[in-house]
Structure formats: structure tokens, C-alpha cells
Amino acid sequence: xxxxxxxxxxxxxxxxxxxxxxxxxxxxxxxxxxxxxxxxxxxxxxxxxxxxxxxxxxxxxxxxxxxxxxxxxxxxxxxxxxxxxxxxxxxxxxxxxxxxxxxxxxxxxxxxxxxxxxxxxxxxxxxxxxxxxxxxxxxxxxxxxxxxxxxxxxxxxxxxxxxxxxxxxxxxxxxxxxxxxxxxxxxxxxxxxxxxxxxxxxxxxxxxxxxxxxxxxxxxxxxxxxxxxxxxxxxxxxxxxxxxxxxxxx
Amino acid sequence: xxxxxxxxxxxxxxxxxxxxxxxxxxxxxxxxxxxxxxxxxxxxxxxxxxxxxxxxxxxxxxxxxxxxxxxxxxxxxxxxxxxxxxxxxxxxxxxxxxxxxxxxxxxxxxxxxxxxxxxxxxxxxxxxxxxxxxxxxxxxxxxxxxxxxxxxxxxxxxxxxxxxxxxxxxxxxxxxxxxxxxxxxxxxxxxxxxxxxxxxxxxxxxxxxxxxxxxxxxxxxxxxxxxxxxxxxxxxxxxxxxxxxxxxxx
Numbered sequence: 053x054x055x056x057x058x059x060x061x062x063x064x065x066x067x068x069x070x071x072x073x074x075x076x077x078x079x080x081x082x083x084x085x086x087x088x089x090x091x092x093x094x095x096x097x098x099x100x101x102x103x104x105x106x107x108x109x110x111x112x113x114x115x116x117x118x119x120x121x122x123x124x125x126x127x128x129x130x131x132x133x134x135x136x137x138x139x140x141x142x143x144x145x146x147x148x149x150x151x152x153x154x155x156x157x158x159x160x161x162x163x164x165x166x167x168x169x170x171x172x173x174x175x176x177x178x179x180x181x182x183x184x185x186x187x188x189x190x191x192x193x194x195x196x197x198x199x200x201x202x203x204x205x206x207x208x209x210x211x212x213x214x215x216x217x218x219x220x221x222x223x224x225x226x227x228x229x230x231x232x233x234x235x236x237x238x239x240x241x242x243x244x245x246x247x248x249x250x251x252x253x254x255x256x257x258x259x260x261x262x263x264x265x266x267x268x269x270x271x272x273x274x275x276x277x278x279x280x281x282x283x284x285x286x287x288x289x290x291x292x293x294x295x296x297x298x299x300x301x302x
Numbered sequence: 303x304x305x306x307x308x309x310x311x312x313x314x315x316x317x318x319x320x321x322x323x324x325x326x327x328x329x330x331x332x333x334x335x336x337x338x339x340x341x342x343x344x345x346x347x348x349x350x351x352x353x354x355x356x357x358x359x360x361x362x363x364x365x366x367x368x369x370x371x372x373x374x375x376x377x378x379x380x381x382x383x384x385x386x387x388x389x390x391x392x393x394x395x396x397x398x399x400x401x402x403x404x405x406x407x408x409x410x411x412x413x414x415x416x417x418x419x420x421x422x423x424x425x426x427x428x429x430x431x432x433x434x435x436x437x438x439x440x441x442x443x444x445x446x447x448x449x450x451x452x453x454x455x456x457x458x459x460x461x462x463x464x465x466x467x468x469x470x471x472x473x474x475x476x477x478x479x480x481x482x483x484x485x486x487x488x489x490x491x492x493x494x495x496x497x498x499x500x501x502x503x504x505x506x507x508x509x510x511x512x513x514x515x516x517x518x519x520x521x522x523x524x525x526x527x528x529x530x531x532x533x534x535x536x537x538x539x540x541x542x543x544x545x546x547x548x549x550x551x552x
Contacts, residue, residue, distance in 0.1 A: 068326070071416065073318035110548075136423045138548075142431030145545035149536050156538040162424035164416045166321065173386045174412035181392030182444075183452055185435045185461060193549035194432075202433055202459045209455040210448075211435060286399050288406040295395035298360075298388075299443035 055121035059141045061134040061165015066251035069166045077128050085117050086130035114147035118155045134167035138188045138216045169214035172247030172275045175257045177293035179277050184212040200233055207237035213278040218270040228267040243279040305371035309391045311384040311415015316501035319416045327378050335367050336380035364397035368405045384417035388438045388466045419464035422497030422525045425507045427543035429527050434462040450483055457487035463528040468520035478517040493529040493544055
């Protein structure tokens with residue numbers, strides 16, 4: 053049996069958002085590798101070895117997966133959300149490119165998943181219903197000035213935005229600076245959504261204005277959405293709907 | 303039984319990419335409404351009425367869904383891809399906001415799906431593995447200068463990009479202008495992906511450079527991806543992998 057690596061998106065948390073093709077890949081796997089909380093979502097069974105690894109060892113994990121595939125295993129690398137959005141797919145291809153030549157002809161496949169930004173948008177209504185950007189706010193892997201530049205350009209272009217990794221304990225000040233950049237370009241009433249632990253029992257979706265937003269509203273389990281200047285709120289009994297209209301008048 | 307409207311994403315085409323929560327909503331629906339090719343993906347059954355409608359009547363379709371829900375039906379509005387990404391969710395909320403007050407307290411839910419851009423990225427590797435933008439290139443609902451402005455800002459910010467509705471028979475010249483805008487900012491070797499009918503039997507994924515791209519490579523079934531300046535190609539037997547590394551050096 054020849055080996056393979058499938059990089060599979062588990063979606064934001066709910067099993068009801070895992071696609072059938074991802075479930076099928078997991079059912080056929082001999083080995084599952086991934087960050088601890090994602091691997092713990094996979095039920096153990098005979099013939100399946102679960103390999104949990106810590107955060108920030110993505111390249112080691114990718115190399116491990118590729119080595120096992122080379123040895124004939126059917127490996128699934130599990131990612132939260134979509135593996136191609138700030139997740140494991142790029143790490144695997146980085147490992148392929150810098151690894152032995154034999155790795156690049158392995159059977160490697162990416163299976164998309166529901167990314168957190170789109171699950172958060174669905175939970176709030178349709179705030180990303182027009183042109184939008186996705187920005188990773190972590191400066192672990194890129195310089196902070198590039199983050200500020202992209203924020204400014206996205207705001208000038210009146211894109212809606214989705215932010216991943218908005219705030220961590222190691223850089224609590226970053227998200228405050230993000231709010232400052234947005235406030236320099238956008239009006240105070242600009243709608244924002246703080247969506248924490250979307251599709252899990254801990255889900256909290258909070259609608260705010262840019263003026264009312266504070267850094268503490270975000271943590272590493274939160275996806276933050278920012279509307280465009282045309283994003284609107286529909287008040288109703290219970291949580292409001294937030295949506296961006298499809299059209300922009302001339 | 304009180305009525306409801308579920309706006310559900312069917313993903314880009316393959317049934318294996320339809321989430322279980324969307325399948326469950328369809329199994330409980332009394333009425334399904336949507337654009338003809340999407341409704342035709344739903345198998346008929348007793349107790350289910352299928353309502354096909356043409357393209358460009360999104361608001362009428364939304365009002366019809368809301369009226370039926372008000373009358374007690376369990377309505378599913380089907381969208382291709384993700385309903386919140388250039389699809390039916392915003393149209394339904396536009397109808398809710400401008401409709402009778404009773405509509406806004408209806409049970410309305412959006413169920414996310416695999417959007418074409420992310421399915422295309424997965425088919426090619428991980429070209430959207432870093433910050434990216436999604437832009438609808440149709441100028442049916444927004445002025446062309448805004449499209450050009452957003453393209454230019456996204457290119458200046460070195461975002462990867464995903465383009466929806468790149469080219470239609472009614473505006474064949476638009477995508478040529480998009481290529482001109484990109485060429486004014488990006489280097490000729492910038493990687494692009496033309497992904498047609500992703501996840502269907504007709505799928506074709508073509509990797510090009512900006513210099514080699516021509517307007518004819520896109521049509522309305524094509525999603526076009528543009529890498530950032532850091533996006534790389536891994537040559538191998540068969541189709542190459544295209545990916546954007548996770549890091550940007552200082």
C-alpha cells in the first residue's frame with residue numbers, strides 16, 4: 053500500500069461542520085497528526101495511531117507526517133477550520149519544498165474545511181457579504197509594520213475584514229494598536245463582531261461598534277470581524293443580524 | 303409548527319463537501335428555493351417542494367422564502383459555496399430589513415459552506431496560506447472604479463487574492479483590465495491559479511504566471527487566485543503545488 057498525506061480541515065469545532073470527505077479520510081487513516089486539541093477530536097479506534105504535538109512545532113509535525121507517508125502510512129494532518137487558512141497546509145508544503153526530493157512525489161491532498169471567519173460570519177448574519185480581507189494579527193511570523201500596512205490599505209479600500217489570532221498573552225498590546233489603526237481610518241460607528249469559540253458549546257458572538265470595542269474583547273479563541281462602511285445591523289428580539297449589502301451605489 | 307429560513311451553503315459542487323448540518327437542514331425542509339442549478343442538486347422526496355428561480359432575482363427569491371417561513375414552512379435557501387460569500391445570505395437580510403416587521407423575528411439561520419476560493423486553493427496546494435482578499439469582479443452591483451481601487455490596494459498590500467465572477471459574456475473586457483491593474487503593481491512571475499468547476503467532474507486547475515495569463519483563461523465558472531510576492535511553486539511529477547509560506551521575514 054502506498055502512503056499518503058491528507059491535510060484535512062475539521063472546521064471551527066462542531067462535528068456537524070466536518071465535511072463527509074474529511075470524515076472518510078479519517079476513517080481510512082493509519083495515523084493522525086496535529087496540535088493536541090484537534091487530535092483529541094478524533095475518536096480512537098483499532099488500526100489508528102494518534103500523534104499529538106504542541107503548538108509552534110508545525111514544521112516538525114509536517115516532516116513527521118511526510119516521513120510516515122514515505123514509509124507507507126495513510127496519514128491525516130488535522131487542522132482546525134480550513135487547513136489552507138493560517139493553518140497546517142502551508143507548513144506541509146514548506147517541509148516538502150525543503151525536504152528530500154522523494155517527498156514531492158508523494159500523494160498529498162488538501163481537504164478544505166469551514167474556516168472560523170466564515171462560521172463567525174454565518175453566526176452573525178452576513179457581514180462578509182461583499183469584498184473582504186483575512187488578516188492574521190500575530191506577529192510571530194511577520195513584522196508588525198506589515199500588519200499595520202495591510203490594515204490601513206484594507207480600511208482605505210473599504211473591505212470588510214476577518215482577523216485571526218487577534219490577541220495572545222505574549223503580545224497583549226497588539227490588538228490595541230489594531231483598534232488605533234482602524235480608528236484612524238474608519239468612522240466610530242463601524243460595526244465589529246467578536247466571535248469566540250464559534251460552533252462550540254462556549255460560543256459567544258458579540259456585536260460592537262469600533263468606538264465601543266476594547267482590546268479585552270478578543271483572545272486567541274476569538275475571530276474578529278470588521279464590517280465595511282456599508283455594513284448594517286438589523287435589530288430584533290434577541291441577537292441582531294449584521295450584514296453587508298451586495299451592492300455599492302456609484 | 304413555526305416556520306424558519308435556513309440559508310445553506312452547498313459547497314462548490316461535490317456532495318462530499320456538503321456539511322452534515324446542511325444535509326440535516328435539507329432533510330427537514332418543506333421547501334427549497336434557489337438558483338436553478340443549485341436546486342437541481344437536491345433530490346426530490348415526498349413532502350418537499352423545490353422552487354427553482356433564475357439568476358439575478360435574488361431579492362424576489364429571498365422574499366418568497368421569508369413569506370413561506372411566515373406561513374409556517376421550513377424553508378432552505380440553497381447557495382453554492384458559502385452563502386455569506388457573494389451569495390444568498392446578504393440578499394435575504396436585505397429583504398428582511400426592507401420587509402414587514404414580522405420578518406425580522408423569524409427563525410433565520412445561516413449555515414456556512416466550503417466557498418469556491420478555498421476549495422480552489424486546496425486543489426492547488428495552499429496559495430492563500432497567508433493574508434488574503436476576496437474580491438467580486440462583477441460590476442453589476444458596484445462601480446468599476448471601486449473594483450480597480452480595491453485591486454490596487456490589495457496588490458500594494460501584497461495580499462494573496464481570490465476573485466469571484468471574473469468574467470461574463472456581458473462584460474468580456476473586465477478581466478483584461480484586472481490583469482492590467484495587476485501588471486502595473488506586481489512582478490511578471492507572480493503566480494496565478496485558474497480553477498474551473500472545482501470539485502466537479504469538469505474540474506480544471508491551471509497554474510500560470512501573471513505574464514502568461516490571458517483574459518480567456520477565466521469564465522463565470524472559474525475562480526481566479528493570485529499569489530502574494532512570496533507565493534511559490536513546487537514542481538513535481540504531475541500538477542505542481544502552489545503555496546504561500548506562513549512567514550514574511552523582517
